[in-house]
Amino acid sequence: MWRYVRRRLLLAVLTFWAVSTLVWGLLYLTGDPVAILLAGTPAGQTDIETLRHALGFDKPLPVQYLRFLEGAVQGDLGKSLRSGEPALLLVARRIGFTVQLAVLAMAIALVVAIPIGIVAAMFRGSLLDRTLMLLSMLGQSMPIFWVGLLMIAVFAVELRWLPAGGAGGIKYLILPAATLALYPLSRIARLVRSSLLDVLNQEYILAARARGLRETWVVGKHALKNAALPVITIVGLQFGYLLGGAVITETLFGWPGIGAFTVQAIYERDFPVVQAAVLVASGMFIALNVAVDLLYAWLDPRIRFA
């Protein structure tokens, strides 16, 4: 098991290093970062040269890269060009909002999806199963932008139950979380159903039933744990995406998470902040994947001994 853990962790560190190098390189993809930054101001060529020197962009690329790595290792990803504050601090201020949104969205998704998946599998082929699967297909295929607007129209504008957008307490979180939950909810419900159906056809389930166990016991105790593996993978991946910042949902509801924040930093050409935000989001995604891999190994001995 420890060998497996070590290998996963080493791989995660390597992935993070590769991502950080890509993130650093992204800065140069769209052209001269300093000229881009000063676009639309009355700055002349001299101003560009002065700022380039001040920001260290006049150094050779390998030197810049080493400085970036050195800073990154020490948690220093530079300062915002728009505020002078440490880029990582700005990201840290927003990360809490993203975590709140992702956790609540995933909680809603799991609480609703798992019972739906189980019920649909237990009553396979019935009208109930077909209706639930049709609804989950709809949930998976409706554009999130559209769903969000409908949520605002109904629950904020019409019923006045919840605010249309913004942040400042749990009531601001409900609509974006419900909107964001819809896709993973539908996906997880369908997956729970299909994995459960696979497992329910296994011989050990037949044996359990033959022993006269109640169906709820068969499903809940024997089938569900084995059906959980693919579900955990998807939940982990989905949660990783959510933590990376749900740009559309955050933008639509004015939720100040890391996704909308990164988009704003890109618009404002605040490169250190963009780098910090992408690195933090990637870091969380990688960490979550490692966690899922480890969980997977813990649940299924075949993996850790392979």
Place this chain on the structure above:
Amino acid sequence: MSTKRTRRDFLRMAALGATGPWVSRHAAAQNVPGAGRPLVVVQTAWPQSLDPTMDTNVNAGNVYAHMLETPAQYRYDARDKVMKLEPRLCERWESRAPDRWRFHLRPGLKFTNGEEINAEVARFSMDTLKGNKGMASSYMNHVKEVVPVDAQTFDIVTDGPYAATPASMAFFFFFPPKYYVESGGKAGFGRKPVGSGPYRFAEWQDGVHIRLEANPAYWGPKPQIPAITFRAQPESATRVALLDTGEADIVTALPPELIDRAKRTADIRTARGLRRVFCFFNGNVPPTDNPLVRKAINHAIDVDAIVKNILGGHAYAAKGINKAGYIGYAPDKITGYKYDPELAKKLLAQAGYPNGIDLDYNHPVGRWLNDKDVAAAIIDMAAKANIRFRDKGVEFNTVSSLYSTQKAAGMNMWSVGPLWLDPSFEWQVHFWSKGLYHYTNNARMDELLDRLRTEVDPAKRVPIAQEFEKYVVDEYCPWLFLYDEEHIYGVNRKLQWTPSPFERMDLQFATMSG
């Protein structure tokens, strides 16, 4: 030609349309701010900093310009419909020498933390602006130093004669020196600024709101609205929903397609903006090095049709380079270019291109209102005059980087916002051979601009500005002249407030009825 709708636009309209009857029913339920709750302004994005040396975006300016003050200010004259330069912290100023302007501060002024406003504050604020190396540092390139004369008087010494010095003082914010340093410099001050203006900083809850309260000790006319809350909401459809539910009193940057929707519960207030959208030509390489080609392109494009059909009438065709309220503005003195595709073909033939021309058209996508559709319409129209554009629409950062390299060929879409409301300052960026986006090397333009920059007598500047514009527009023709954008706000009907052409809003004199 018609306004193209994206899939997202379609969904947005459908969702909002579905709720129309409900909204009308609830229209009367709109909140009445003023008495209990603050005025809520919802903008498109959060400020990064409330230090004006660092964040020059309008979303930040709208907040800090209510707290921080400048020696002079531009204020909207609703009768003449122009911005006018007025005294603010300084009661008067005069030119003492071609490169020296003297400013006289009002006596007895203080920041809200008790620090005095004197000539040393002016020197500290200029040193801070230049030393911070933020987005605004190049705005004061012309200033060599600030020299305190006595406690209430300071001289601005410029790097050579510079006529627009008083205009530039409307963008020179004063900081309380002791507090600025103690708060941690730009990073600390930008989170919790202290000024002397009609409002003072109350709270910045990250991602939630920025709150200002009226400054009870303000030296000028006291504001009527007791508190203002600024929020951010990037999605325009949600900004409209916030108006519907009474969560917002002013929402900025409404797209034209949502105007009818917003009108059901709120007022729509507009102003002809000072941001001009245009396309500049590379005047140094063929075929656009030939003025006949540049003029032909102007004749090939029907700007009025673009304004009407693509921008829904929410823009103003502009045939020149000067703007209302700027010195020397006289649109009647220039001829401009009428839409005439046949004349365009003739001019091309005269220039030696009887079969037309092929050239690049660089333009950003998603930067200005319906810019992609405007570009498509221009390409369509030009094709009828045998001008075949290669569509090079890309993301804004890429295109701005290309422009600053002086390597952008063909035609290039861009805009110029109000920098100091003085034409020489805006023109030097494009028409001066030392400007960042100069694609012309023209001795006459340099000579006229130098005169406009250095002549301190306003009366003498008027004919120079007019001669410059006449030459640039009717003879040299460096741009495809397009239009000025309109500022569109959704506003609580009970709020008395008029938007100005300037991108920054001024709520000092706003009042709320009912």
